[in-house]
Amino acid sequence: MSKAIEHQQLSNFKKSLESHPEHKVLERAVTKNGIYTTSADYRSEVNMTPVFSIDLDTGDVANQKQSGRCWMFAALNTMRHDMKNKFNVPKDFELSQNYTFFWDKLEKANYFYENVIATADLPTSDRKVAFLMTTPQQDGGQWDMIVAIIEKYGIVPQSAMPETFNSSASREFNSTFNLKLRKDAVTLRKLVAEKVPVKEIEDTKEKMLDDAYRMLAYSFGEPPAHFDFEYRDSDKNYHIDRNITPIDFFNKYVGWNLDDYVSIINGPTTDKPYNHMYTVEMLGNVVDGRQVRHLNVDMETFRNVAVKQLQSGESVWFGCDVGQSSDRQKGIMDTELYHKDELFDIDLSISKAERLDYGESLMTHAMVLTGVDLVDDKPTKWKVENSWGKKVGTNGFFVMSNDWMDEYCYQIVVNKKFLSKELQEVLNEEPKVLAPWDPMGALA
Template identity: 65%
Template sequence: MSKEISLNQIKAFNEEYYAKPTHLISQRAVKKNGILASSENQSSIVKNNPVFSIDIDTGKVANQKQSGRCWMFAALNTFRHQITDTFNIKDFELSQNYTFFWDKFEKANYFYENILATSNEELSSRKVAFLLQTPQQDGGQWDMLVAIIQKYGIVPKAIMPETFSSSQSRDLNGFLDKKLRKDALTLRTLVAENKSAEEITIEKNKMLQEIYNLLATTLGTPPETFDYSYVDTYGNYHLKQDLTPQSFYDEFIGRDLNDYVSIINAPTTDKPYNQVYTVEMLGNVVGGKEVRHLNVDMPTFKGLAIGQLKAGEAVWYGCDVGQSSTRDSGLMATDVYSVEETLDIDYTMTKADRLDYGESLMTHAMVITGVDLVDEKPTKWKVENSWGDKVGTKGYFVMSDEWLEEYTYQIVINKKYLPKELLEVIEKDDVTTLLPWDPMGALA
């Protein structure tokens, strides 16, 4: 039976609050400066200085601006590092707008297919409600960008530059979601009326044409062929003619993206280590690369990242960036704030508990470009963000090793850095499918 809060209880609560002098000290500080500013530990900033024993030079950071494309920026940045080193092009960027266009277009089709697949379920079913709540969004995961590149290739930013709607995507997302929900109503109605598969396909193709028109109007039209010229750091002029997005990728990047594996650390009881997982209704390209995660323990997780960094290759990774982090100084550390002392509240939860109870999941993707090893053990990590060069150290952040353990969930590793026993796991066709709302399906 529920019980209301009595006035006597409130009086007792008030008396207990004032009985502890530290509450008044915190009250004065927090009322003036807010919770975080009153709790910041300068000692944590000093301890996590931006100096690293392994430090990959990756140049100037990019800026995703007011959009949720961090996963896309992070992935394209890993390719950009290779291009700037190989072709000696200063301040080069790949077109985030190009991949953004095709991701939006493919997500629309992915949504339509999921709506049709669940058309026999009630609107109140959790899966249908899940689809309609967020028909599409800017976020994504590594394998989703792989699916886009494998189908559509890639182009330099100079060929398809940013637009207002790619840099500030809120309005685009609002009108795109509005259309997708309307189309969901139409598709479900056609199914309820027992229309033929051919009739439904014709109607869906009309919808896709309208999606294409909307994206072309807001983001521009993706190029089919193009010429690309640049001057390298030695002053030499180069001209590449009659390129396609696919041929540009082959010539300037050329990686086999199937060699890269998503590695996660999810220490929850429903996800045993050394097994592969996918997530129902998670993806963008119908028929494209499926999102798959190999779950490993934290020592293995960190060892794989270090191995790839030692080989000179940066690491795409996903984390919960809003937890215990500073934006201006660019520090992610579990001791950067002493909120528990300021508020006199114990917030302790294990990583597994935070995942199970909705307190944490992957919210942002960046690139690990360095690590500081002391006696071969990591103490802190260098991170390339995509929020421009006005935050952190010219856009680069520092992540303490303890913070990585608690709030980092995903890294992408080339298969050649995996030990034999993990290679055998991923080569087996043994995949566990998680529910659509599982935290490992979160989009960065």
């Protein structure tokens, strides 16, 4: 039964406030400075000094600017780190995020159309249809999605397809592109309802994709089919590789077996028992491409495999909820950074599983682990390469406490050779399909 707030209750609330002798001081402090500044703990900055026992030299940080391509930047950064070691490319060398962005957008359009057709018999009020229409496509993604793009289209250096206005500031394009996709959804659903021949639907979809390609070409430039890779290495030696294709470039200059790299998650909710595989319905970009697959493990296993990969000299892609207990300018992510519970004298504790179940947290950003500080073989803090440019953190690098990793990190990508034999066998099991809106389907 509903009950309104009564005047007597308000009187009681006022008396309760006045019973706190410090309430006037705190009111002045919080109203003047805000919650974060007032509750900040300087000791966190002391503990998060950017010094690490394992510290990979990965070159300069990149800058995704006003776009949501962190997952793409993080993946391409792990590959350029390897290129730096193998080919001595300059520290400011980058792979083209605009190139993979173009193909991801086109493939997401096709993926959206296919899901629209598959759900066309459901009413627009159905939760799946509403989920599709809320965001037909966006900048974000997951590891398996960038792998699907690379396997189909390869990669190119940034010199072969540089940034454009729209790749660096994608809001205008996304707004326009999503308008087109929703309009196309109206057309496709009507065709299905009218029971027109499948061939007519396919022809209509192809015309829609043709329009999408033109929009992308105008906005991002057309991707190269061949290009010359010309550069001077860090020792000023000149190199040129003429008329190479994006697929051949990946095979020659990165050369990873992408099947070896797997997504590990820590999702401690009751519906996801550990040591099992999961996928998410309607999550992906390339139709018939690589499926999004997650191996759910406990946090100790999660940390240990990340440490092993760093010890081998290889950086680690990871996904987290970057806005939680973090300072963007200082480049600190630490559970002790703010004490909001002490400031308000209220218990604000909530478990990682509860945060996921109740919408308090999910993966929002992807970055790269490039170092770790081990004390008695246990991690205490991690070095993080972000993609927000050099003006934040320490030249663009952040420091993450181990406790912060435990609470707000949800995904890492590691070479499966660092997993136990038992977990390597689990990778082969058929994944449980999670609902499209499951938090493990969040796009970084």
